[in-house]
Amino acid sequence: MRAARLAGIAAEWVGARWRWSRLRGPALERYRERRARAIVRLALERSPFYRAHWAGHDPDDWRSLPTVDKRGMMEHFGAFNTLGIPRDEAMETALRAERTRDFTPTVRGVTVGLSSGTSGHRGLFLASPREQAVWAGTILARALHGGFRREGWRVALFLRSNSNLYESTDGTLIRFRWFDLMTPPTEAVAALNAYRPHLLLGPPSLLGLLADARERGELRFAPERLVSVAEVLEPQDRERLEAVFGAPVHQVYQCTEGLLAVSCPAGSLHVQEDLVHLQLEPVGNGYVTPVVTDLRRVTQPIVRYRLNDLLRMDDAPCACGSPWRVIRSIDGRCDDLLAFEQADGGTRPFFPDTIRRMVLLADGGVEDYQAFQDRPGHLRVHLAVSDDAPFDGVARAVRASAESIVAGYGCRAPVVEVERGLVPVAPGAKRRRVRRLG
Numbered sequence: 001m002r003a004a005r006l007a008g009i010a011a012e013w014v015g016a017r018w019r020w021s022r023l024r025g026p027a028l029e030r031y032r033e034r035r036a037r038a039i040v041r042l043a044l045e046r047s048p049f050y051r052a053h054w055a056g057h058d059p060d061d062w063r064s065l066p067t068v069d070k071r072g073m074m075e076h077f078g079a080f081n082t083l084g085i086p087r088d089e090a091m092e093t094a095l096r097a098e099r100t101r102d103f104t105p106t107v108r109g110v111t112v113g114l115s116s117g118t119s120g121h122r123g124l125f126l127a128s129p130r131e132q133a134v135w136a137g138t139i140l141a142r143a144l145h146g147g148f149r150r151e152g153w154r155v156a157l158f159l160r161s162n163s164n165l166y167e168s169t170d171g172t173l174i175r176f177r178w179f180d181l182m183t184p185p186t187e188a189v190a191a192l193n194a195y196r197p198h199l200l201l202g203p204p205s206l207l208g209l210l211a212d213a214r215e216r217g218e219l220r221f222a223p224e225r226l227v228s229v230a231e232v233l234e235p236q237d238r239e240r241l242e243a244v245f246g247a248p249v250h251q252v253y254q255c256t257e258g259l260l261a262v263s264c265p266a267g268s269l270h271v272q273e274d275l276v277h278l279q280l281e282p283v284g285n286g287y288v289t290p291v292v293t294d295l296r297r298v299t300q301p302i303v304r305y306r307l308n309d310l311l312r313m314d315d316a317p318c319a320c321g322s323p324w325r326v327i328r329s330i331d332g333r334c335d336d337l338l339a340f341e342q343a344d345g346g347t348r349p350f351f352p353d354t355i356r357r358m359v360l361l362a363d364g365g366v367e368d369y370q371a372f373q374d375r376p377g378h379l380r381v382h383l384a385v386s387d388d389a390p391f392d393g394v395a396r397a398v399r400a401s402a403e404s405i406v407a408g409y410g411c412r413a414p415v416v417e418v419e420r421g422l423v424p425v426a427p428g429a430k431r432r433r434v435r436r437l438g
């Protein structure tokens with residue numbers, strides 16, 4: 001059983017290495033077309049949801065089939081998946097796992113989990129043993145740069161929940177150690193000092209806490225590389241982590257809808273073009289939002305799935321030589337666009353990066369921030385200010401910066417409140433610094 005599982009992962013690893021280095025141009029397009037058509041055929045056969053959803057459309061013209069989204073997938077969960085697993089049964093298993101922190105149970109041989117994407121929406125996912133092998137083989141091939149090492153890789157994962165996915169590669173070549181995000185920091189630091197992972201993976205808010213511990217001299221080692229997952233990695237976070245750990249910070253971008261992108265050795269976040277087909281729809285200011293078709297998943301087919309994330313792409317060729325597309329930044333979710341009022345009574349959307357720069361560049365004393373909007377034209381900014389900076393002066397600078405930037409886009413003067421201190425993020429919850437509330 002275990003040998004078969006490892007053989008499955010090894011086969012996927014070999015395939016993933018080969019496709020990453022060789023598959024490009026027309027051969028890549030042929031491969032994707034073949035995979036996409038097979039997934040669409042299978043969904044038509046075995047998913048009552050898709051059959052009804054696509055009625056009257058040509059399945060061969062899969063690039064223009066009607067889209068689906070998280071709400072549709074969750075509402076029709078039992079008809080959506082190809083095994084007819086009811087939502088209640090899957091949810092019960094997933095919630096029991098969350099409660100007991102034992103993440104091994106399966107439903108009809110299929111791993112079930114609750115997942116949340118980079119920008120915070122939660123969904124149920126199903127993964128068959130074969131799909132787990134695809135995931136494990138691919139991530140090992142693409143995220144562990146430099147192949148295998150004599151003493152084996154030690155990887156520390158800080159994630160909200162464990163999963164059979166992470167337990168699926170238990171060998172001497174690589175060891176995973178999962179840390180619950182709820183682990184008290186002092187305990188985590190002691191465990192890390194003993195384990196000394198080569199690769200440290202977690203959300204940037206957690207990596208930031210470990211950076212604090214390293215600066216205080218409590219965390220006594222530095223990994224070779226950090227990998228940011230599950231939350232937006234803002235440039236100032238990346239710079240600080242790289243400075244404190246003296247190691248590069250890479251990213252894995254994945255969510256319920258699949259493994260979307262992984263950083264290459266040169267540090268660029270490449271779309272996993274052989275696993276997912278991303279159609280990018282422009283939403284203004286150079287931002288795009290992806291419509292995802294997963295080319296490998298059959299238990300829970302993801303075809304033309306509208307993801308709510310805001311991305312910016314990088315058109316420059318990557319130094320690693322791969323022509324696979326590069327995501328320059330993941331900036332949050334579409335419903336976190338803030339709005340300010342224009343003179344004519346309409347509103348204008350402001351992207352999270354504009355808000356971030358408006359606050360961070362206002363004054364050197366700003367150490368961290370949150371920006372919330374309850375209604376258009378208003379902005380509530382929470383600030384962490386360095387000890388030697390006078391709060392009132394920093395607050396004045398932030399207010400002035402917000403007013404001048406909002407006015408610069410032809411909008412009416414905003415109402416800006418500035419408050420001292422950050423709003424605590426609940427343990428295990430995602431950090432979202434720019435949020436539209438209500």
Ligand SMILES: [Zn+2]
Nearest residue numbers: 264268318320
């Ligand atoms: Zn690259």
